[in-house]
Every structure is written in structure tokens, then in C-alpha cells.
Amino acid sequence: MFFSPTARKADEPSPPDVLLLHSSCSTDPSVEIQLVCHISGFRPRDIQVRWLTDAGSLPGDTEQPRQDAKGSTFSTTSTLNVSQSDWLEGKTYVCEVTHPATQQKLKSRAKLFEREGKC
Structure with missing residues (x-):
């Protein structure tokens, strides 16, 4: 029988993994950039997600x-749409996750790092 010291019991709290992705720019400036915060591998089910910028919090979905699939952990997705003009200005967007399995807030950041503010 294989034993892993890092293996968790099915009822033990498990902190989330947070991955932040974004869509690409469009030639149509009215099309918004979609930020997607994928949160996975957590237990228990209770979780809080907030979107932040330097100006404060933003309403996400x-x-x-x-x-x-294995039934032992949970996952969720949170999305935020931002204007291309804000994105091209280089504003930073943060997906902040609070979960009972960790003592700190987990933060993942997205910002345009492409050439001179162009898509």
C-alpha cells in the first residue's frame, strides 16, 4: 500500500489553487477583455471571491x-469584463480568494505586459 505524507483525508480542509487568465484584444475597441479566475482543489465548499483594482473592488460574476469528478474537492470560476481602454492603460486587476483552509487571502494579478500598450 502506498502512503503519501502530503495526501489529505476526504474531510480535511484543502486550500484552493488560483489561476487568472484573460482574453485577447479585439480590433473592435468596444469589445471588452474578459478576465477569468479559475479556482480549484478546495475543500470545504465555502469560498469568497473579490475583484480588485487600485480604485477598489469591482463587480464580478x-x-x-x-x-x-472525484468528489473530494470543489472548483469554481469567476469572471470580470473590463474595457479595452482600461486594459491598454496597464491597469492591474486582482482576483482575491478567501477560503477557510488558508490563513491568508490568495491573490492572482493580471495586467497588460505587451509591447507599449498595444494588443
Whole structure:
């Protein structure tokens, strides 16, 4: 029988993994950039997600957590749409996750790092 010291019991709290992705720019400046915060591998189901910028918090759309295929952890996705003009100005957007399995807020940042503010 294989034993892993890092393996967690099915009822033990598990902190989330946070990955922040973004869509690409469009030639149409009215098309917004979509930021997607994928949060996975957490237990228990309770989780809080906030979107932040230097100016404060922004309203995002967070799905209800769903149980993963193996049934031992949960995952969810939160999205935020921002204007291309704000994105091209180089504003930083933060997906902030609070979960009972960790003592700190987990933060993932997105910002345009492409050539001279162009898509």
C-alpha cells in the first residue's frame, strides 16, 4: 500500500489553487477583455471571491462551487469584463480568494505586459 505524507483525508480542509487568465484584444475597441479566475482543489465548499483594482473592488460574476469528478474537492470560476481602454492603460486587476483552509487571502494579478500598450 502506498502512503503519501502530503495526501489529505476526504474531510480535511484543502486550500484552493488560483489561476487568472484573460482574453485577447479585439480590433473592435468596444469589445471588452474578459478576465477569468479559475479556482480549484478546495475543500470545504465555502469560498469568497473579490475583484480588485487600485480604485477598489469591482463587480464580478462567480459561479456556485461544483464538486470535482472525484468528489473530494470543489472548483469554481469567476469572471470580470473590463474595457479595452482600461486594459491598454496597464491597469492591474486582482482576483482575491478567501477560503477557510488558508490563513491568508490568495491573490492572482493580471495586467497588460505587451509591447507599449498595444494588443
